Amino acid sequence: MFRQRCFVALVLCVPAVALAQPASASAYPNRPLRIIVPFPAAGPTDIVARLIGIKMSERLGQNVIVDNRAGAGGTIGAEIATRSAPDGYTLLMGSTANMAVNVSLYQKLPYDPVRDFQPINLAAVTPNLLVVSPNFPGNTLKSLIEIAKAKPGSVNYASGGVGTPSHLAAELFKTMAGVQMNHVPYKGSIPALTDVMSGQVTLMFDSMASALPFARSGKLKALAQTGSKRSAAAPEIQTVAEGGLPGYEVVGWFGFFAPVKTPRPIVNKLSREITEILALPDVKERYAALGIEPGPADPDVVAAFLKSEIAKWGKVIRASGAKVDQ
Numbered sequence: 001m002f003r004q005r006c007f008v009a010l011v012l013c014v015p016a017v018a019l020a021q022p023a024s025a026s027a028y029p030n031r032p033l034r035i036i037v038p039f040p041a042a043g044p045t046d047i048v049a050r051l052i053g054i055k056m057s058e059r060l061g062q063n064v065i066v067d068n069r070a071g072a073g074g075t076i077g078a079e080i081a082t083r084s085a086p087d088g089y090t091l092l093m094g095s096t097a098n099m100a101v102n103v104s105l106y107q108k109l110p111y112d113p114v115r116d117f118q119p120i121n122l123a124a125v126t127p128n129l130l131v132v133s134p135n136f137p138g139n140t141l142k143s144l145i146e147i148a149k150a151k152p153g154s155v156n157y158a159s160g161g162v163g164t165p166s167h168l169a170a171e172l173f174k175t176m177a178g179v180q181m182n183h184v185p186y187k188g189s190i191p192a193l194t195d196v197m198s199g200q201v202t203l204m205f206d207s208m209a210s211a212l213p214f215a216r217s218g219k220l221k222a223l224a225q226t227g228s229k230r231s232a233a234a235p236e237i238q239t240v241a242e243g244g245l246p247g248y249e250v251v252g253w254f255g256f257f258a259p260v261k262t263p264r265p266i267v268n269k270l271s272r273e274i275t276e277i278l279a280l281p282d283v284k285e286r287y288a289a290l291g292i293e294p295g296p297a298d299p300d301v302v303a304a305f306l307k308s309e310i311a312k313w314g315k316v317i318r319a320s321g322a323k324v325d326q
Helices: 002-020 044-060 072-082 096-105 141-150 165-177 189-198 208-216 264-278 281-290 299-320
Strands: 033-037 064-068 090-095 117-132 156-159 182-185 203-207 221-225 251-259
Touching (some): 033 072, 044 208, 117 141, 117 165, 141 221, 189 208, 208 281, 251 264
Parallel strands (some): 033 064, 156 203
Antiparallel strands (some): 117 203, 117 251
């Protein structure tokens, strides 16, 4: 009788245990998802997050909310993500800035990109564009360098903030070109680009995803792109290397990350969904127009890539002497 009662109790417990398992990807998701974008709306990270978020909502049958939490070079949004439950319902749109650069830039970073996050999918890789205001007298990279050398300190450059990729791209340019330029940091790329368009600031290195449409419309002049080769989205724009600085190369990236301890079945499911979304014809067309390409999809490959990026940008930051106290 005792054995019979134990058997019945065990059978009755099985369904409850099964329902309590958060790692089951088959039942996920059953409520809305949130993508934290740690930068202002309409910026390159936001563009990619919203494009993929719409498709995720259609495929997963749940609302996907994009939550912009800008500030401190992306650290505010990233810290919020670390405090979220590791259940797959809160994702972070990580970028070169908040996942690779800030480790060396901030003395007291409130999170560790490697320890506190689980990579999901590197959704986008894009070169930057070197853009100048429409009233800038030069039309080539060579003319920019000549003007900057003729009048040291007369050229100002905008960035999305101290230590952001746009800042470090310009610092690398200054070093390799041997010019002096004044840094004007902003809280995000869109307000920075706005002041470049109005002529209040001379130039900016920004993601092709956000800068190219303005260059196409004539609101900015594009002098060069920062990839190792010309982007298919703008083959008429030379690279910085072609314009006179051999060896110059800077690319930005955006990817999805989850709080550490998010169940691997859910991570794998999200990675597959994003990979399939990136293969959709309309998404590929949109990516091509913005000069974006998908990056690695395998979470383990993204994890290794993240470590290499942290080491790479650490060297650049140490050489520039850039620091941010928090």
